[in-house]
Amino acid sequence: MGEFIQQVATGLSTGSVYAVLALAIVLIYQSTRIVNFAQGEMAMFSTFIAWAFLGQMSFWPAFFVTLVVSAAIGAALERFVLRPVEGAPVLNSVIITLGLFTVFNSLALWRWGGVPRPFPSPAVFDGSPLVVGTVTISRLNIGIFCMSLAIMAILFVFLNYTKVGLAMRAAAENPAAARMVGIHVGQMLSIGWALSAAVGAVAGMLLAPILALQPSMMFGVIIFAFAAAVLGGLNSLPGAIIGGLVLGVTQNMAGTYVSPHTGSIDITVAFVAIVVVLVVRPTGLLGREVKRRV
Amino acid sequence: MESVLTRRNIALVALLAFLVAFPYLYRIQPFNQVLDPFRTFQVTRLAIWLVILLGLNLLTGYSGQISLGHGALVAIGAYTTAVLMHEFGVPVVFAVLAAGLFTGAIGFVLGVPALRLTGPYLAIATLAMMLALPQILKLNGIREWTGGVSGILLSTPRAPAVVEGFMTDRQWLYFACMTPAVIMAVLAWNITHSHTGRAFIALRDSEVGAQQMGVNVPLYKMLAFSLSAFYAGIGGGLFVFTEAFMSPDTFDVNLSITMLVMVVLGGLTSIAGTVFGATVMTFRNDLVDLSASLGLLGLPGKIVPGEEQSSETLRGALYGLLLIITMVFMPRGFVGFVDELRGRAPWRRAARMFLRGRGGDADPALDATSDHAE
Numbered sequence: 148m149g150e151f152i153q154q155v156a157t158g159l160s161t162g163s164v165y166a167v168l169a170l171a172i173v174l175i176y177q178s179t180r181i182v183n184f185a186q187g188e189m190a191m192f193s194t195f196i197a198w199a200f201l202g203q204m205s206f207w208p209a210f211f212v213t214l215v216v217s218a219a220i221g222a223a224l225e226r227f228v229l230r231p232v233e234g235a236p237v238l239n240s241v242i243i244t245l246g247l248f249t250v251f252n253s254l255a256l257w258r259w260g261g262v263p264r265p266f267p268s269p270a271v272f273d274g275s276p277l278v279v280g281t282v283t284i285s286r287l288n289i290g291i292f293c294m295s296l297a298i299m300a301i302l303f304v305f306l307n308y309t310k311v312g313l314a315m316r317a318a319a320e321n322p323a324a325a326r327m328v329g330i331h332v333g334q335m336l337s338i339g340w341a342l343s344a345a346v347g348a349v350a351g352m353l354l355a356p357i358l359a360l361q362p363s364m365m366f367g368v369i370i371f372a373f374a375a376a377v378l379g380g381l382n383s384l385p386g387a388i389i390g391g392l393v394l395g396v397t398q399n400m401a402g403t404y405v406s407p408h409t410g411s412i413d414i415t416v417a418f419v420a421i422v423v424v425l426v427v428r429p430t431g432l433l434g435r436e437v438k439r440r441v
Numbered sequence: 442m443e444s445v446l447t448r449r450n451i452a453l454v455a456l457l458a459f460l461v462a463f464p465y466l467y468r469i470q471p472f473n474q475v476l477d478p479f480r481t482f483q484v485t486r487l488a489i490w491l492v493i494l495l496g497l498n499l500l501t502g503y504s505g506q507i508s509l510g511h512g513a514l515v516a517i518g519a520y521t522t523a524v525l526m527h528e529f530g531v532p533v534v535f536a537v538l539a540a541g542l543f544t545g546a547i548g549f550v551l552g553v554p555a556l557r558l559t560g561p562y563l564a565i566a567t568l569a570m571m572l573a574l575p576q577i578l579k580l581n582g583i584r585e586w587t588g589g590v591s592g593i594l595l596s597t598p599r600a601p602a603v604v605e606g607f608m609t610d611r612q613w614l615y616f617a618c619m620t621p622a623v624i625m626a627v628l629a630w631n632i633t634h635s636h637t638g639r640a641f642i643a644l645r646d647s648e649v650g651a652q653q654m655g656v657n658v659p660l661y662k663m664l665a666f667s668l669s670a671f672y673a674g675i676g677g678g679l680f681v682f683t684e685a686f687m688s689p690d691t692f693d694v695n696l697s698i699t700m701l702v703m704v705v706l707g708g709l710t711s712i713a714g715t716v717f718g719a720t721v722m723t724f725r726n727d728l729v730d731l732s733a734s735l736g737l738l739g740l741p742g743k744i745v746p747g748e749e750q751s752s753e754t755l756r757g758a759l760y761g762l763l764l765i766i767t768m769v770f771m772p773r774g775f776v777g778f779v780d781e782l783r784g785r786a787p788w789r790r791a792a793r794m795f796l797r798g799r800g801g802d803a804d805p806a807l808d809a810t811s812d813h814a815e
Binding site for chain 2: 237238246250252412414415421426429430
């Protein structure tokens with residue numbers, strides 16, 4: 148039983164990072180109907196930017212400066228790369244974000260090289276692990292979990308109680324009507340990308356102390372973030388969080404209880420779970436079905 | 442009765458003659474400047490990519506189903522062929538055919554969950570399949586056949602004694618792959634110009650609309666998946682002969698994504714576009730290096746031999762940049778771009794204005810030629 152709880156706790160910590168990245172994916176999908184395959188690479192790139200700033204300043208200033216820079220990159224991408232192909236078939240935007248994936252990955256590799264670098268975690272997260280009964284949880288894991296919760300809370304407040312947040316939702320929900328009440332829809336889309344890039348940057352900076360900073364750092368993570376977003380429903384922010392947590396726990400469970408008998412199979416189990424959920428509920432756990440006229 | 446000597450038939454015969462002559466061309470004067478046995482081998486690869494990409498285009502271009510996991514089907518075809526040949530001693534031709542049929546059957550089964558998924562959800566589900574496959578191939582139960590992580594050692598086939606003197610091993614391999622590629626291309630052409638092909642297109646444009654017109658949507662969706670998987674299986678089977686070694690990680694996510702990119706780049710719902718896509722797929726590294734060495738893209742000098750690290754990685758960045766630029770400026774792929782150019786040609790525009798001036802808005806003959814991408 149102790150081991151079970153231990154696995155759930157570790158799974159929740161991993162899952163909360165998936166959830167944060169999934170939130171970033173959903174933010175973009177909700178507003179622009181684009182699945183941003185470059186999300187993980189953008190997060191990795193932001194983390195490298197943070198690393199560069201860390202040479203000049205201490206952790207928290209670097210953290211916030213990185214958020215601002217990432218947001219600017221995100222907004223610029225929306226304005227100059229995605230806007231020109233607005234209204235194009237889904238496949239075209241998919242290819243463009245795949246192109247961005249390659250660009251960010253190669254640029255990071257070119258500028259900073261492929262050698263893994265240590266990335267500091269804020270001092271609060273260091274120190275002896277927390278022990279409850281037989282369960283041991285590292286401070287870093289708790290810190291990651293808390294930071295993720297904080298991001299979710301901030302996003303929730305922003306989207307539900309601020310003018311800009313509400314305008315963003317209106318622009319996403321019904322662009323034509325939003326324009327009529329005086330919302331600048333194009334600006335809202337840019338803000339959506341900016342916000343998403345910043346949220347992704349947080350995920351990158353949370354993961355870097357565990358995975359070590361390197362251009363390939365997000366490969367194993369981003370795919371679970373996508374899966375989490377899809378599992379929860381691509382147009383549901385709470386869905387992304389639930390999807391991330393469920394996936395984190397499932398992956399840990401499969402790794403502990405199934406893999407020893409069959410050879411490593413955690414990814415497979417996680418993905419079979421997703422396909423099953425999707426077949427039963429094609430728009431994910433909390434996603435809404437969008438009815439389209441023919 | 443129409444003459445057999447139409448322009449199209451002559452072009453087809455010429456193309457066929459060129460394909461037959463190609464592996465020998467490098468011995469002749471002007472061609473030996475650019476061709477050599479390695480180029481022949483690259484074109485052999487091109488033939489295999491063509492088979493695989495044709496299948497993907499049938500699925501994504503014609504039927505409108507996004508797949509980011511096509512590499513998994515190729516892997517299944519390749520492994521089936523290798524296992525059948527090495528473990529069971531099945532003759533080559535039958536092994537490849539069996540691989541195609543087996544992969545096709547798997548595609549049919551995969552079509553079942555796909556019946557309920559659309560757009561991004563389907564993309565993620567197929568991506569999931571791609572990611573899970575290496576793990577499945579390494580599972581304990583079938584490790585004895587697949588070799589697990591260490592993979593399978595392969596051998597390139599030797600030219601049989603009958604053709605000795607006419608063909609080297611590489612030329613033999615060329616014909617062994619080009620023949621099925623041509624057959625599969627003709628098959629794809631026939632499918633897309635038949636009732637089935639039109640049903641696929643109807644399905645892509647609107648599922649509800651297709652249903653209204655009497656298309657059995659679930660059946661044709663599953664048919665699209667299994668046909669495309671059949672192509673992937675044959676392609677994977679041929680792939681085995683051009684590699685010295687394969688492991689579950691040979692077929693990674695990147696490969697699947699690149700395949701989809703090439704199909705879109707060439708032009709969806711176009712067989713000519715698929716040929717273009719297969720060509721770019723085969724020569725993509727040569728192309729980026731070439732454009733860099735010519736000083737295109739504004740990034741010369743950075744890519745020089747010796748600076749291995751920067752050359753390799755900048756090549757990736759250029760490749761991504763090219764993709765984005767292509768999608769922004771040629772949203773319908775290369776074939777769509779060519780069509781647009783032809784439609785914009787001055788004499789054509791003049792003809793159209795002339796017809797419009799006389800009250801005839803659309804001349805069917807003009808439209809038919811400019812709408813050449815099927």
